[in-house]
Amino acid sequence: MEQEKQNPLTPLSEVGEFGLIEKIRANVVNTAPQTIFGIGDDAAVLDSKGQKTLISTDCLVEGIHFDLSYVPMKHLGYKAVVVNLSDIFAMNAKPAQILVTLAASSRYTLEAIDELYEGIFAACQAYGVDLVGGDTSSIPKGLVLSITVLGYADEASVVYRNGARLNDIICVSGDLGGAYAGLQLLEREKRIFMENSAVQPDLTGFDYILERQLKPEARKDVVDLFARLGIKPTAMIDVSDGLASEINHICKESACGARIFDERIPVDPQSVILLEEMKVNPTLAALNGGEDYELLFTISPTDYEKIKAEKGISFIGFITPPEFGVKLETRDGIQHNLEAKGWNAFGKE
Amino acid sequence: MEQEKQNPLTPLSEVGEFGLIEKIRANVVNTAPQTIFGIGDDAAVLDSKGQKTLISTDCLVEGIHFDLSYVPMKHLGYKAVVVNLSDIFAMNAKPAQILVTLAASSRYTLEAIDELYEGIFAACQAYGVDLVGGDTSSIPKGLVLSITVLGYADEASVVYRNGARLNDIICVSGDLGGAYAGLQLLEREKRIFMENSAVQPDLTGFDYILERQLKPEARKDVVDLFARLGIKPTAMIDVSDGLASEINHICKESACGARIFDERIPVDPQSVILLEEMKVNPTLAALNGGEDYELLFTISPTDYEKIKAEKGISFIGFITPPEFGVKLETRDGIQHNLEAKGWNAFGKE
Numbered sequence: 170m171e172q173e174k175q176n177p178l179t180p181l182s183e184v185g186e187f188g189l190i191e192k193i194r195a196n197v198v199n200t201a202p203q204t205i206f207g208i209g210d211d212a213a214v215l216d217s218k219g220q221k222t223l224i225s226t227d228c229l230v231e232g233i234h235f236d237l238s239y240v241p242m243k244h245l246g247y248k249a250v251v252v253n254l255s256d257i258f259a260m261n262a263k264p265a266q267i268l269v270t271l272a273a274s275s276r277y278t279l280e281a282i283d284e285l286y287e288g289i290f291a292a293c294q295a296y297g298v299d300l301v302g303g304d305t306s307s308i309p310k311g312l313v314l315s316i317t318v319l320g321y322a323d324e325a326s327v328v329y330r331n332g333a334r335l336n337d338i339i340c341v342s343g344d345l346g347g348a349y350a351g352l353q354l355l356e357r358e359k360r361i362f363m364e365n366s367a368v369q370p371d372l373t374g375f376d377y378i379l380e381r382q383l384k385p386e387a388r389k390d391v392v393d394l395f396a397r398l399g400i401k402p403t404a405m406i407d408v409s410d411g412l413a414s415e416i417n418h419i420c421k422e423s424a425c426g427a428r429i430f431d432e433r434i435p436v437d438p439q440s441v442i443l444l445e446e447m448k449v450n451p452t453l454a455a456l457n458g459g460e461d462y463e464l465l466f467t468i469s470p471t472d473y474e475k476i477k478a479e480k481g482i483s484f485i486g487f488i489t490p491p492e493f494g495v496k497l498e499t500r501d502g503i504q505h506n507l508e509a510k511g512w513n514a515f516g517k518e
Numbered sequence: 519m520e521q522e523k524q525n526p527l528t529p530l531s532e533v534g535e536f537g538l539i540e541k542i543r544a545n546v547v548n549t550a551p552q553t554i555f556g557i558g559d560d561a562a563v564l565d566s567k568g569q570k571t572l573i574s575t576d577c578l579v580e581g582i583h584f585d586l587s588y589v590p591m592k593h594l595g596y597k598a599v600v601v602n603l604s605d606i607f608a609m610n611a612k613p614a615q616i617l618v619t620l621a622a623s624s625r626y627t628l629e630a631i632d633e634l635y636e637g638i639f640a641a642c643q644a645y646g647v648d649l650v651g652g653d654t655s656s657i658p659k660g661l662v663l664s665i666t667v668l669g670y671a672d673e674a675s676v677v678y679r680n681g682a683r684l685n686d687i688i689c690v691s692g693d694l695g696g697a698y699a700g701l702q703l704l705e706r707e708k709r710i711f712m713e714n715s716a717v718q719p720d721l722t723g724f725d726y727i728l729e730r731q732l733k734p735e736a737r738k739d740v741v742d743l744f745a746r747l748g749i750k751p752t753a754m755i756d757v758s759d760g761l762a763s764e765i766n767h768i769c770k771e772s773a774c775g776a777r778i779f780d781e782r783i784p785v786d787p788q789s790v791i792l793l794e795e796m797k798v799n800p801t802l803a804a805l806n807g808g809e810d811y812e813l814l815f816t817i818s819p820t821d822y823e824k825i826k827a828e829k830g831i832s833f834i835g836f837i838t839p840p841e842f843g844v845k846l847e848t849r850d851g852i853q854h855n856l857e858a859k860g861w862n863a864f865g866k867e
Contacts, residue, residue, distance in 0.1 A: 187858070205570065209771065210679050211608040211755060212574035212669065217566045221554065225561035226666060228619045228653045259560040270577045270619075270664045304577045308662065315619045315653070315664040317575060320561065330559050406560060422558065509536065 179279035181307075189279075189305050193286060199299040201265040203321060213301035215266065215319065221327060223320040225256035231311040239355045242281050244383045246288025249314045252409065254296055255387040255462045257320030259407035261328040261395060264296060264320040269303035272313040285314075296389060326401060328466070333404035333423035337467040337488040340402075341435065342391045343481060345412055346451055349458025350440040351375070351382025353447055377439045385462045391482075392464075398475045402466035413456040415465045417495050417509035423467075426493035429486035429507065432500050456497070456507065528628035530656075538628075538654050542635060548648040550614040552670060562650035564615065564668065570676060572669040574605035580660040588704045591630050593732045595637025598663045601758065603645055604736040604811045606669030608756035610677040610744060613645060613669040618652035621662040634663075645738060675750060677815070682753035682772035686816040686837040689751075690784065691740045692830060694761055695800055698807025699789040700724070700731025702796055726788045734811045740831075741813075747824045751815035762805040764814045766844050766858035772816075775842035778835035778856065781849050805846070805856065 184192070194208045206214040215222075229235055229249050237245075250267060257264040269289060273282060293300055298318075358370035372379060388407075395401065404423055406415045412434065416427050436451045444451045455461075467488055468476065476482060486498075496504040533541070543557045555563040564571075578584055578598050586594075599616060606613040618638060622631060642649055647667075707719035721728060737756075744750065753772055755764045761783065765776050785800045793800045804810075816837055817825065825831060845853040 206678065211605040212572040214676055215571040215573060217571060222564040222566060222571055223561040224564060224617065224651060224668065226617045226619055226651060226653050228621060228655050228664065230621050230655050230657050232658045233656050256560040268573065268575045268666060270575055272577060272579050272662055302573060302575060304575050304664070306577050306579050307582050308579050309581045310659050313621055313657065313662050315577070317617060317666045319573065327563055329555065
């Protein structure tokens with residue numbers, strides 16, 4: 170309380186919309202060659218430099234996608250940018266600009282919003298992306314963060330979901346289920362804390378899965394790897410809703426089936442330890458957990474030689490004829506249908 | 519109730535996010551030449567055809583920007599698109615694509631969301647714009663609609679806020695204050711209805727101002743007019759927050775002052791009648807009411823001859839040296855400072 174009296178927090182209503190925009194604008198330094206004019210007019214002006222423009226948008230809602238009781242504002246800002254960039258990398262393109270729309274209730278202070286933008290700017294800097302526009306608004310309750318991202322690529326290098334062909338090899342970067350494991354851990358410690366606030370959360374030894382949940386990264390390096398190896402995946406998607414959902418998207422758009430081998434799905438040991446402790450099957454976490462932001466892609470068998478030695482890329486199955494369906498094969502040879510459960514944002518499982 | 523039993527409404531949770539996206543996607547027909555690939559992948563793919571890309575985003579929040587007790591969902595959808603298109607026209611460019619992010623609580627039915635998208639599609643069709651992406655999410659309470667718009671123009675024809683020069687003529691399209699008058703009328707009738715629900719709202723004779731509030735249009739025709747007349751405004755902005763705020767934006771960005779003549783500000787007679795009935799000064803409604811989505815622009819005096827005969831364009835003042843300030847001159851010669859009050863979205867006046 171003493172501290173608060175000395176450094177009183179600033180209600181958003183005191184700065185106003187123009188004040189907040191001016192404050193954000195003052196922190197912006199545009200570096201992408203495609204940015205001609207950023208914040209400060211009715212629209213930003215961009216130059217695609219003869220490439221194609223890729224655009225995507227993702228929205229994070231308090232109480233649905235994040236819980237501020239354990240997500241610091243700065244991490245929220247960082248993650249909100251990263252999940253958007255991930256969509257551009259999933260097209261084998263490079264992101265260059267974002268627009269940020271923030272709707273926050275008057276419960277938020279200027280200091281909290283500053284922290285959020287610190288995270289946003291940190292992600293912009295890490296990935297070489299410019300903040301070129303957005304909108305700010307009040308909202309009766311909670312916080313909504315909606316980000317639009319623009320990226321660029323030559324037309325010939327854009328990878329869609331619909332290009333997977335029979336016998337293509339299904340690959341995934343990194344490991345899966347970690348973000349879900351991190352979320353389970355945070356929620357468990359929150360419950361314990363709610364029951365007895367004297368018990369401090371014990372998160373030691375779980376840095377990796379916490380980071381997977383709180384500060385994920387987008388796989389720019391994998392897109393760079395494709396360029397270096399001279400590989401163009403036949404289809405690609407980022408793993409935001411879980412492997413089951415994403416492979417179904419690829420198969421639906423490419424009109425094919427898929428055979429995935431359970432033991433090939435990469436799950437980090439830290440995730441396995443925590444999930445088993447919590448009686449969750451690690452494969453299920455990889456299939457349905459989501460938020461891993463890895464890249465799931467298919468390559469032509471002729472490209473396999475080029476990429477097979479790469480660490481951090483797992484070969485988890487094959488593209489089949491559509492009649493086969495989308496199936497997970499366990500070590501004992503039993504095949505299970507993989508359904509696109511995904512994330513039902515409207516609450517019904 | 520009988521009606522409801524026969525045609526039960528569908529909770530959003532029953533369709534789920536993928537179901538809703540599929541439903542929207544099924545209604546989309548892309549027509550803009552710049553759209554290569556729309557909804558259905560991680561990102562949309564666009565071709566700027568050698569032009570520059572303009573991008574802007576605007577967010578409408580229930581309880582802040584609209585009141586569903588008198589705004590039909592279809593109108594809301596239409597208006598949300600139009601206010602975004604207006605930003606692209608304000609750059610002297612042509613909009614071609616939008617992305618729509620919708621966050622709605624489970625209180626909304628699929629039928630209500632369908633109506634909203636009907637309005638969105640109606641605006642897309644009216645302005646030749648494609649819906650190429652977006653996001654849908656649940657939200658604990660209310661409705662948030664965030665739209666991003668993309669437009670295109672040759673670099674040489676883009677008009678910024680910062681190009682106004684000494685002695686340029688300040689012009690505005692259409693009339694101002696009408697949307698504010700319409701809002702006052704709707705709120706008055708809502709109050710009367712809340713006090714006594716037997717009294718039906720009396721809105722006769724006020725079609726024009728109601729339409730200004732509920733179904734505004736963006737001034738594509740004015741941008742077409744500039745092309746036809748061979749005029750490039752020196753600066754331009756759309757009137758979303760009221761004339762006072764917008765002229766201040768132009769003066770700030772162009773480092774100049776402005777002298778506006780009160781009697782030159784165009785206000786429709788219907789607005790005047792209603793506003794005077796409600797004891798509101800019509801000039802104040804034009805200055806601070808907002809939501810008119812007209813275009814405020816400056817032209818070089820050498821272009822005046824070309825445009826002076828055009829109906830629906832008012833010449834309201836001149837650009838002055840910055841030391842003059844931004845002033846409104848009344849008929850009696852008194853000069854008042856015009857401050858950029860604008861719209862404080864965070865609630866403090």
